[in-house]
Amino acid sequence: MQPRSKWIIGLGLAAAIVAGVAIAKPRNGELGVYLDDNGNVVGTYQVSCDGVFSYTGTRTSHPVANGQLFCNLP
Helix, strand or coil: CCHHHHHHHHHHHHHHHHHHHHHHCCCCCEEEEEECCCCCEEEEEEECCCCCEEEEECCCCCEEEEEECCCCCC
């Protein structure tokens, strides 16, 4: 494989990673829960309309969004 092809593939992978991280980030005003491996709720989280993140309980790698705050109402 030529050096230019490796560079293009690397750039494509980097772009895919950046896009994945952007999608995984909770949105402002989002409410959700953290689930354990058995599907039990072990924590909750909230992202305020100003983007301030807070949580209670245990954070896991299984967040599930289940609500939205009303932000920027007219």
